[in-house]
Amino acid sequence: MANHGPNTALREETPVILPGHDFETVTETVAEIPLSKRFPLGWIGMLLIGLSLAGMLHMALGYLVLKGIGIWGNNVPVGWAFDIINFVWWIGIGHAGTLISAILLLFKQQWRMSISRFAEAMTIFAVICAAIFPVFHTGRPWLAAYWLFPYPNTMGLWPQFKSPLIWDVFAVSTYATVSIVFWYVGMIPDMATLRDRAVSKVKASIYGMLSLGWRGSARHWHRYEVATLILAGLSTPLVLSVHTVVSFDFAVSVIPGWHATIFPPYFVAGAIYAGFAMVLTLAIPVRRFYGMESLITMRHIDNMAKITLATGLMVSYGYAMEAFFAWYSGSPHERFMMWNRMFGPYAWSYWTLIAINMVMIQLLWFPKVRHNTTVLFVMSLLIGVGMWLERFVIIVTSLNRDFIPASWGMYYPTQWDFMTFFGTIGLFLTLFLLFLRFVPMISIFEVKMLLPQSKVKGDHAH
Amino acid sequence: MHTNEPTNRRHGVMAEFESAQAVVDAARKVMAHGFTKVEGYSPVPIEELNDIIHQTRTVLPKLVLAGGLTGMATGFALQYWASVIEYPMNIGGRPQASWITFIIPSYELTILFAALTAAIGMIVLNGLPQPYHPVFNVDRFAMASSDKFFLVVESADPKFDQAGTSEFLRSTGAKGVYDVDE
Incomplete structure (x- = not known):
């Protein structure tokens, strides 16, 4: 509907890609970056920051393996903390990529085409960062293989399939695999474009291998389009299931503050909300730095801000319902949990999250705000903070004061917690920068499909 | 992969077009003329091209x-x-x-x-990965992944004859017609 809706004529919207582009300019604009010999100074500087933080991650994890998980701050009663907060945070961020590439494809939203490739890259790198936390929380990641995956081992042990934690392993590993496959399949024709344009023999053969010898025949394209549509159809229920299953890690337990039926939809909405904020965080500087304003237009920025607002409102509804359920349940434990959240020792985290996720996002109602990339960029970073705090609130304030006052306790993260968390941000940054430099960051052939050159009139009504 | 040694065998004849519309129109004419071993190449998916040339859907x-x-x-x-x-x-x-x-x-x-x-x-x-294919022998074919559209009538086609097929393809509005070495 994006272009043909009845409203389009009335609302004068920015086009999906700015006028003046044809097939050649699209190819040129996008393919130039991976094929050029230049490494811009800004890129090198950011890469150094990313690598330093990733080095810190390496150190933090190395020390963890040496000493054990005691170096982290979580302990009874708060047995889960940064490890799962960061896991849920990263996994959630990934959701926007799949939403853009799968759900918006099924809805024929043409504006997704310029941003789908790097949103998918974001998904994959976010899932990689997420996976680090549970794997290293096991303390002995080399043993996690038989704890997590069902394979015949010499001890004759099998995982407990009735546990949400094992469901999570299946959901997240399927999500990671399908996302990588979808991403790669989406890149095959563009790899052929790079192969055909590369001047250097080395680049031509590397991109040639990655393109698998793609030659864009009618038969190829037909199967390709069918496969892409099916992958989108499969990724849609998958992405909705992943955060649902993540929420089961909490909802299936009996802890007040976790045992709530609203968790699955509330988590999925929160994931998409955080994910779109992250896409904005990445897209705003990238389009400016690489001069992609004609392909990633204000229309994209505006639409993403609108989705952020919509999902943010769903999340706000979730917060309201959590409070309502706690009161309406009549259970003293549920009521105390909510009181503790709002007025207990971690009240600052609850009210900060409400200030960001419920109050601040109301600014997105105003077109002026949605068209100001500086304000949006700052807001998107704050939303990242807000969603991190949401997981902090759900996890820490539910655990720190449970049923027996004698077992209450406070949770304080250690330097290793922070080093691991910021380290994963560095790892993400590093992977993302490498992606920007060596892979076409915008899907070349999909953007071309928006141009008149690829349109066919005929007796087929497509 | 370009081979420099001359061969007498031909894979077929390739015609180049400027737009999706042009290649689809030409494909209709080629099929109407009775050719059967035809393939179209394009930088973007064109649903009509497969419907016209192959008339089958994938399993x-x-x-x-x-x-x-x-x-x-x-x-x-x-x-x-x-x-x-x-x-x-x-x-x-x-x-x-x-x-x-x-x-x-x-x-x-x-x-x-x-x-x-x-x-x-x-x-x-799709028969991938397939590093070599005769169509890559045509230098202009590098544009198939950028902004040009191609039709190939293969020499295996019973109606194929070098000069006649080239002439016919030219008449369909091709911007250029090339021989494809095996």
Whole structure:
């Protein structure tokens, strides 16, 4: 509907890609970056920051393996903390990529085409960062293989399939695999474009291998389009299931503050909300730095801000319902949990999250705000903070004061917690920068499909 | 992969077009003329091109359905076997074969197997990876991934003859016609 809706004529919207582009300019604009010999100074500087933080991650994890998980701050009663907060945070961020590439494809939203490739890259790198936390929380990641995956081992042990934690392993590993496959399949024709344009023999053969010898025949394209549509159809229920299953890690337990039926939809909405904020965080500087304003237009920025607002409102509804359920349940434990959240020792985290996720996002109602990339960029970073705090609130304030006052306790993260968390941000940054430099960051052939050159009139009504 | 040694064998004749519309119009004429061994090449997917030239649809969706069902069966069988037969654990007297708890891993494996079938199926049915193909011998074909559209009539076609086919392709509005070496 994006272009043909009845409203389009009335609302004068920015086009999906700015006028003046044809097939050649699209190819040129996008393919130039991976094929050029230049490494811009800004890129090198950011890469150094990313690598330093990733080095810190390496150190933090190395020390963890040496000493054990005691170096982290979580302990009874708060047995889960940064490890799962960061896991849920990263996994959630990934959701926007799949939403853009799968759900918006099924809805024929043409504006997704310029941003789908790097949103998918974001998904994959976010899932990689997420996976680090549970794997290293096991303390002995080399043993996690038989704890997590069902394979015949010499001890004759099998995982407990009735546990949400094992469901999570299946959901997240399927999500990671399908996302990588979808991403790669989406890149095959563009790899052929790079192969055909590369001047250097080395680049031509590397991109040639990655393109698998793609030659864009009618038969190829037909199967390709069918496969892409099916992958989108499969990724849609998958992405909705992943955060649902993540929420089961909490909802299936009996802890007040976790045992709530609203968790699955509330988590999925929160994931998409955080994910779109992250896409904005990445897209705003990238389009400016690489001069992609004609392909990633204000229309994209505006639409993403609108989705952020919509999902943010769903999340706000979730917060309201959590409070309502706690009161309406009549259970003293549920009521105390909510009181503790709002007025207990971690009240600052609850009210900060409400200030960001419920109050601040109301600014997105105003077109002026949605068209100001500086304000949006700052807001998107704050939303990242807000969603991190949401997981902090759900996890820490539910655990720190449970049923027996004698077992209450406070949770304080250690330097290793922070080093691991910021380290994963560095790892993400590093992977993302490498992606920007060596892979076409915008899907070349999909953007071309928006141009008149690829349109066919005929007796087929497509 | 370009081979420099001259060969007498021809893969066929290739015609170049400027737009999707032009290549589709030409493909209609080529098919109407009675050619059967034809292939179209384009930088973007053109649904009509496959409908006109090949008039068949891929079996991929059926393979994906089979893959998905296999995944579901695998997931359920794995869990049933591990939790009921091989390694039963009595936790609070709950039933071993509680199928409800097996839903999620079965669901995930359904999607996993189906998605892998879709991706690998597409690649394999397309005959990829295939580093060499005669069409790459034409220098202009490098533009097929950028902004030009091509039609190839293969020499295996019973109606193929070098000069006549080239002439015919020129008459369909081609911007250029090239011989494709084997």
